[in-house]
Amino acid sequence: MEKIETFCTEYEDCFEEYLEDIRRNLRNTNEEYIKLQKEFHETLDKNENLVWILEGDIKDRNLSNEECFALSKLVEIYTDMQSIEEKEFFFLGGKEAYFLLRKIGVLK
Numbered sequence: 001m002e003k004i005e006t007f008c009t010e011y012e013d014c015f016e017e018y019l020e021d022i023r024r025n026l027r028n029t030n031e032e033y034i035k036l037q038k039e040f041h042e043t044l045d046k047n048e049n050l051v052w053i054l055e056g057d058i059k060d061r062n063l064s065n066e067e068c069f070a071l072s073k074l075v076e077i078y079t080d081m082q083s084i085e086e087k088e089f090f091f092l093g094g095k096e097a098y099f100l101l102r103k104i105g106v107l108k
Contacts, residue, residue: 022088033084040077045072050074 011018026033044051047070053061054074063071101107 019089022092023085026084026088030084030088035079036081036084040074040081043074043077046070091105 027037030035044054047067049061049063049067050071052058053063053071098107
């Protein structure tokens with residue numbers, strides 16, 4: 001019987017790199033993702049205090065109400081970007097399953 005390697009087995013050492021390639025593709029081709037990314041960076045550019053906090057420098061940092069709203073917006077944007085990534089991963093996984101099933105002869 002032919003040994004069938006799974007995607008995760010074949011690319012175990014570079015799986016994170018593969019996922020980053022997918023994210024890179026989204027940053028270059030998905031208009032909604034590009035818009036969200038731009039909005040994320042614009043929000044950070046306007047709120048230096050948030051940059052420090054996201055980098056882990058929280059000592060003696062107090063957020064104003066405006067910065068709290070901006071942080072909430074960043075979380076919302078990040079969640080929307082994650083959702084786009086997860087959908088892309090899901091559909092690419094389905095594509096991999098389809099080609100695996102064809103390879104082993106389950107699908108014609």
